[in-house]
Amino acid sequence: MDNETTTQPDHRKLGQELDLFTFSEHVGSGLPLFTPKGTVIRKQLENFLLSILEPLGYEQVWIPHITKPELYKTSGHWDKFKDDLFHVKGHKNDDFVIKPMNCPHHTQIYASRLRSYRDLPLRFAEITTVYRDEQAGELLGLNRVRSITQDDAHIFCRPDQIQEEIARVLKSITQFYGAFDFELSARLSLRDPKHPEKYLGSDEIWNNAERILEEALLANNFPTPEKAEGEAAFYGPKIDFTAKDSLGRTWQLATAQLDFNMPERFELEYTAEDGSKQRPVMIHRAILGSFERFIAVLLEHYNGNLPLWLSPVQVAILPISEDQHDYAQTIAQQLKEQKIRVTIDDRSERIGKKIHDGSSQKVPVLIIIGKNEMADGTVTLRSSLFEEKPIALAEAVAAITAKSKP
Ligand SMILES: [Zn+2]
Incomplete structure (x- = not known):
């Protein structure tokens, strides 16, 4: 190749x-x-x-997903789909087929x-x-x-x-x-x-x-x-x-x-x-x-980078250390209230590793929180959809929610 x-x-x-x-x-x-x-x-x-x-x-x-074969004989599909049909037999030997259409x-x-x-x-x-x-x-x-x-x-x-x-x-x-x-x-x-x-x-x-x-x-x-x-x-x-x-x-x-x-x-x-x-x-x-x-x-x-509304996990919250785990929960709760699909990476890994893993899982928004963010009630969004700078939590939740619809 x-x-x-x-x-x-x-x-x-x-x-x-x-x-x-x-x-x-x-x-x-x-x-x-x-x-x-x-x-x-x-x-x-x-x-x-x-x-x-x-x-x-x-x-x-x-x-229902099964039917008597007569349905397709009447519709004219029998000949066209005959070779592709899955057949099912009932207890009394009645014939059924699984619907191909x-x-x-x-x-x-x-x-x-x-x-x-x-x-x-x-x-x-x-x-x-x-x-x-x-x-x-x-x-x-x-x-x-x-x-x-x-x-x-x-x-x-x-x-x-x-x-x-x-x-x-x-x-x-x-x-x-x-x-x-x-x-x-x-x-x-x-x-x-x-x-x-x-x-x-x-x-x-x-x-x-x-x-x-x-x-x-x-x-x-x-x-x-x-x-x-x-x-x-x-x-x-x-x-x-x-x-x-x-x-x-x-x-x-x-x-x-x-x-x-x-x-x-x-x-x-x-x-x-x-x-x-x-x-x-x-x-x-x-x-x-x-x-x-x-x-x-x-x-x-999309090479796996699905739009925000389609992404299975829309936001991953990445606390830099264990001290921010409670703050991570608060953020997750606020996002969940807006029906945003969110995870918290609370493993004791270095932040670089967490960012790497979040990116390879193609999560569209990573929220990084450290000491400063927690003290100020802010978050930093790492995403192609938003500017990367600390912003107020409420503002971030509103911005993510606004972009989460098709
Ligand atoms: Zn049709």
């Missing part, structure tokens, strides 16, 4: 050094286990996503009640894990796993609501990616105009849907999308979003897919204003895609 490749951040190494996740031979390959620190990252991402979705009218739903389940929540045009759109969101039996040789740390946690959502709407719904999806993507320094670009998968017979749905529906997707991107300040004619699935056009990371690599993360097919297969309906029965349009959308892969991308993008 040349120098360039050896210095590239590797999330597997970072995950080990920072104690974020692990794999166990007893559990199996491609099945990551997240430690308390790694779980903080997952939860922070989850809370941030939900804080974006709730004001946009999404409702959370919950589905959530869409068919969500259609059944839609179908559980009569829906009127006034009920739409319905936006069902769920952060949930799907399982796919990827080949062991293809598994690469968190980049390719058998347990994939998706930030999934399915929107059921009338055809005249597609525009507004896509605009909301784009808004959520812009808001989410705005918290990270990724450059986003979009790619439109369109139908092959020479072979309209290969696609489900009328010309009018397709022309309209493709135009809406493109206009929505431009109206929401995305750069002109790349257009891939002939790459749409037969059931609807889609937008794939690509994020360019700090190393110049691109990752396909967010997607928005229109679907005219699944509502057909499950015979989903709503009663229109004139009393007739109509099919809703389904929109599948993901913002971060897979938590596992997104965390892998983030760790490498």
Whole structure:
């Protein structure tokens, strides 16, 4: 390996050094286990996503992780996922499979009640894990796993609501990616105009849907999308979003897919204003895609130096000697009251060693306290986020709190 490749951040190494996740031979390959620190990252991402979705009218739903195989035979996924499915047998030899996706389940929540045009759109969101039996040789740390946690959502709407719904999806993507320094670009998968017979749905529906997707991107300040004619699935056009990371690599993360097919297969309906029965349009959308892969991308993008709001430990307090241990407790208490995640390094090590260890654990804020700080009720912050000088404790707590949100 040349120098360039050896210095590239590797999330597997970072995950080990920072104690974020692990794999166990007893559990199996491609099945990551997240430690308390790694779980903080997952939860922070989850809370941030939900804080974006709730004001946009999404409702959370919950589905079981196993199902009768018939669900995927009806949805048409059986053939596509047949080889990747994990099978489960019940006591009476009933066959079940572990879900490789959530869409068919969500259609059944839609179908559980009569829906009127006034009920739409319905936006069902769920952060949930799907399982796919990827080949062991293809598994690469968190980049390719058998347990994939998706930030999934399915929107059921009338055809005249597609525009507004896509605009909301784009808004959520812009808001989410705005918290990270990724450059986003979009790619439109369109139908092959020479072979309209290969696609489900009328010309009018397709022309309209493709135009809406493109206009929505431009109206929401995305750069002109790349257009891939002939790459749409037969059931609807889609937008794939690509994020360019700090190393110049691109990752396909967010997607928005229109679907005219699944509502057909499950015979989903709503009663229109004139009393007739109509099919809703389904929109599948993901913002971060897979938590596992997104965390892998983030760790490498930041080389482990996560933003303050995502860091498992946000502040480490480093007393220079044992005399400052009580003062360290006071500081920790005040930070905890502001929901800041804090530790105290009360080992009898030299301060240089404590600073070294705090930095290698990539803790974004180190608070160093010695005799003078304790006497004056001040602290010194060592962090790329703040100036390094003694400041009043209350001022430091307020400054850290202010920067601790996405
Ligand atoms: Zn879906």
